[in-house]
Amino acid sequence: MTGRRKRATIRELAAYTGLSASAVSYALRGIHVSAETVERVRRAAEEIGYEADPIARALRGGATGMVGLIVGSLADFWNQELVRAVMRELRARGLHALVADADGEPGRELELARRLVDHRVDGLIASPVGPPGDDWGAIAGSVPMVTIGDALAGVPTAGEVVFDTDSGVTATLGHLHTLGHRRVAVLSWALETSPGRRAEVAVRRHAEAIGMEVMLVPCAYSLNGSRPLALDLLASADRPSAVFCLSDSIAYGVYHACAELGLAIPADVSVVGFDDHPISRLLQPSLTSTAWDVEAVARAATGFLGDALAGNAARQRMVVVPTLLARASTAAPGV
Amino acid sequence: MTGRRKRATIRELAAYTGLSASAVSYALRGIHVSAETVERVRRAAEEIGYEADPIARALRGGATGMVGLIVGSLADFWNQELVRAVMRELRARGLHALVADADGEPGRELELARRLVDHRVDGLIASPVGPPGDDWGAIAGSVPMVTIGDALAGVPTAGEVVFDTDSGVTATLGHLHTLGHRRVAVLSWALETSPGRRAEVAVRRHAEAIGMEVMLVPCAYSLNGSRPLALDLLASADRPSAVFCLSDSIAYGVYHACAELGLAIPADVSVVGFDDHPISRLLQPSLTSTAWDVEAVARAATGFLGDALAGNAARQRMVVVPTLLARASTAAPGV
DNA sequence: ATGAAAGCGCTAACAT
DNA sequence: ATGTTAGCGCTTTCAT
Numbered sequence: 001m002t003g004r005r006k007r008a009t010i011r012e013l014a015a016y017t018g019l020s021a022s023a024v025s026y027a028l029r030g031i032h033v034s035a036e037t038v039e040r041v042r043r044a045a046e047e048i049g050y051e052a053d054p055i056a057r058a059l060r061g062g063a064t065g066m067v068g069l070i071v072g073s074l075a076d077f078w079n080q081e082l083v084r085a086v087m088r089e090l091r092a093r094g095l096h097a098l099v100a101d102a103d104g105e106p107g108r109e110l111e112l113a114r115r116l117v118d119h120r121v122d123g124l125i126a127s128p129v130g131p132p133g134d135d136w137g138a139i140a141g142s143v144p145m146v147t148i149g150d151a152l153a154g155v156p157t158a159g160e161v162v163f164d165t166d167s168g169v170t171a172t173l174g175h176l177h178t179l180g181h182r183r184v185a186v187l188s189w190a191l192e193t194s195p196g197r198r199a200e201v202a203v204r205r206h207a208e209a210i211g212m213e214v215m216l217v218p219c220a221y222s223l224n225g226s227r228p229l230a231l232d233l234l235a236s237a238d239r240p241s242a243v244f245c246l247s248d249s250i251a252y253g254v255y256h257a258c259a260e261l262g263l264a265i266p267a268d269v270s271v272v273g274f275d276d277h278p279i280s281r282l283l284q285p286s287l288t289s290t291a292w293d294v295e296a297v298a299r300a301a302t303g304f305l306g307d308a309l310a311g312n313a314a315r316q317r318m319v320v321v322p323t324l325l326a327r328a329s330t331a332a333p334g335v
Numbered sequence: 336m337t338g339r340r341k342r343a344t345i346r347e348l349a350a351y352t353g354l355s356a357s358a359v360s361y362a363l364r365g366i367h368v369s370a371e372t373v374e375r376v377r378r379a380a381e382e383i384g385y386e387a388d389p390i391a392r393a394l395r396g397g398a399t400g401m402v403g404l405i406v407g408s409l410a411d412f413w414n415q416e417l418v419r420a421v422m423r424e425l426r427a428r429g430l431h432a433l434v435a436d437a438d439g440e441p442g443r444e445l446e447l448a449r450r451l452v453d454h455r456v457d458g459l460i461a462s463p464v465g466p467p468g469d470d471w472g473a474i475a476g477s478v479p480m481v482t483i484g485d486a487l488a489g490v491p492t493a494g495e496v497v498f499d500t501d502s503g504v505t506a507t508l509g510h511l512h513t514l515g516h517r518r519v520a521v522l523s524w525a526l527e528t529s530p531g532r533r534a535e536v537a538v539r540r541h542a543e544a545i546g547m548e549v550m551l552v553p554c555a556y557s558l559n560g561s562r563p564l565a566l567d568l569l570a571s572a573d574r575p576s577a578v579f580c581l582s583d584s585i586a587y588g589v590y591h592a593c594a595e596l597g598l599a600i601p602a603d604v605s606v607v608g609f610d611d612h613p614i615s616r617l618l619q620p621s622l623t624s625t626a627w628d629v630e631a632v633a634r635a636a637t638g639f640l641g642d643a644l645a646g647n648a649a650r651q652r653m654v655v656v657p658t659l660l661a662r663a664s665t666a667a668p669g670v
Numbered sequence: 671a672t673g674a675a676a677g678c679g680c681t682a683a684c685a686t
Numbered sequence: 687a688t689g690t691t692a693g694c695g696c697t698t699t700c701a702t
């Protein structure tokens with residue numbers, strides 16, 4: 001259809017400089033050649049606008065400069081923020097992001113990961129992933145991989161940014177308990193797809209420990225997914241005194257439902273989120289939530305990957321400790 | 336570092352089937368060969384798990400299955416939604432998104448576009464772009480490109496999804512005017528980078544037409560960018576009676592500022608957004624804004640690109656008409 | 671209908 | 687220090 005571009009090739013640069021292609025290749029990477037040649041070739045490349053073709057280089061086995069970024073669901077606002085932050089860090093390192101959204105289907109994550117590897121990404125960053133499976137081992141074995149969130153047990157990743165979910169959950173339930181809540185609904189997007197997830201396990205365990213009755217309710221990721229569910233949940237006569245949403249996006253849907261039902265937050269029902277999103281503090285009432293430092297997470301993840309790409313074999317690990325931001329959406333239950 | 340994967344190659348498949356590589360290549364694409372061979376090769380491919388290497392194919396000049404997606408700024412929540420929607424549509428077509436965030440720097444957009452072309456994306460989808468420049472012509476000439484938002488005048492794009500910004504702006508200003516507002520501050524993220532943008536031009540023109548005094552204020556994209564600015568703007572004695580934000584994200588920052596200043600919306604100041612975001616209706620008061628159907632936009636853009644990739648040379652164009660959602664953040668100015 | 675051979679642009683052995 | 691050669695995995699002439 002339209003005319004393909006006519007990029008300068010290494011052979012043209014070779015002809016231009018009077019060298020061979022390989023000499024040029026070496027010169028551009030500053031190996032095997034004299035400093036003088038390096039300089040001369042660099043300048044020549046500049047002149048004719050030569051830049052190595054990433055695809056050809058990739059075919060040969062080299063790096064592409066692309067990093068695969070796998071997200072559990074972009075419908076979740078916090079994940080959107082994470083993608084933004086990670087992409088920003090990647091760009092600072094001269095890398096591109098090949099983003100793949102599993103859209104809530106854990107099964108799709110592996111499939112996407114494989115595709116990304118097929119596309120020769122130099123590395124992989126995977127955030128909220130479904131339950132660990134053997135197949136991740138093969139992936140992580142073929143390309144450096146960094147996880148964000150829950151770690152993939154038994155998988156030889158290059159690094160992991162682990163969320164201390166337990167302490168986040170503990171703090172949240174403790175907060176509600178202190179306020180006097182004894183019956184709490186917990187809305188989780190992972191219940192059906194990844195039942196053994198740390199967060200849900202922690203909820204059950206800690207609730208039992210402090211003598212709190214929790215109802216775990218599976219819930220779609222997004223604002224629109226949680227609204228109808230919350231309508232049901234809160235319309236019933238014996239509604240819980242508090243709702244703990246394992247994602248702020250879910251909490252937004254609950255706000256919506258409360259407004260429709262004429263329920264006041266926190267007078268009639270307390271609402272808590274998770275993974276504090278910038279908007280949460282703007283809501284009325286401002287949403288109590290648990291914050292992870294997204295920028296720090298993104299920086300660590302890309303840093304780990306960068307180190308692995310640079311040949312550093314040491315597995316790195318960072319545990320991110322959350323901050324409970326008790327705001328106006330939680331209070332003692334009404335009588 | 337870790338062992339590279341050992342994908343089946345076309346030669347292996349050739350050996351396996353007793354055919355030549357070229358015959359296999361043809362068979363897989365169902366050309367030049369007997370139906371029987373096609374079937375046999377397909378089955379064999381299945382058996383040994385062969386799939387064409389996208390990188391090798393790309394080097395040869397074929398398609399990569401990757402689409403470049405250029406966003407003006409991912410700091411903007413609406414853009415995040417757009418990316419999500421577009422990626423979803425792309426995935427439905429079996430395509431991957433190589434996402435590039437210009438992060439508010441229009442100059443970076445072209446640079447990113449070039450890089451994406453270097454990476455052999457099959458096509459390009461570019462949303463909020465800076466001012467049109469000649470260089471876009473070269474890009475759009477080398478790879479099918481679809482724009483979202485303002486069209487790139489004079490650039491041979493494969494398609495454009497054009498926002499009828501004028502009518503959005505007109506409706507918004509009209510709405511404020513009807514309520515009785517005569518002095519309105521307009522917060523725009525494009526003022527410095529792309530002064531001639533349709534939206535800003537429309538604001539000036541229509542404000543003059545209806546006898547409204549507007550102050551155009553340049554403003555960073557995000558919530559955090561607009562807050563300090565709004566603090567200044569609204570603290571002054573002769574503050575405008577309404578603030579029109581050319582992005583909901585900006586409006587969120589204004590909400591924040593109002594809360595800090597103890598200003599009531601809309602009693603003390605009316606606030607309007609643009610590009611309705613799902614959260615806007617949840618705010619208190621709910622934010623008056625102008626909605627574009629994101630899903631429709633994404634569908635059209637990927638559809639246009641898909642058609643172009645399929646060889647359809649006809650340039651396509653869709654004009655998206657906005658809906659003004661008058662909500663609770665706008666009212667008659669107080670006395 | 672199928673095979674042989676060339677080549678996309680690059681890099682890494684192996685000369686020299 | 688530089689040149690020659692041989693591929694990476696695929697598609698496409700050009701033969702047969």
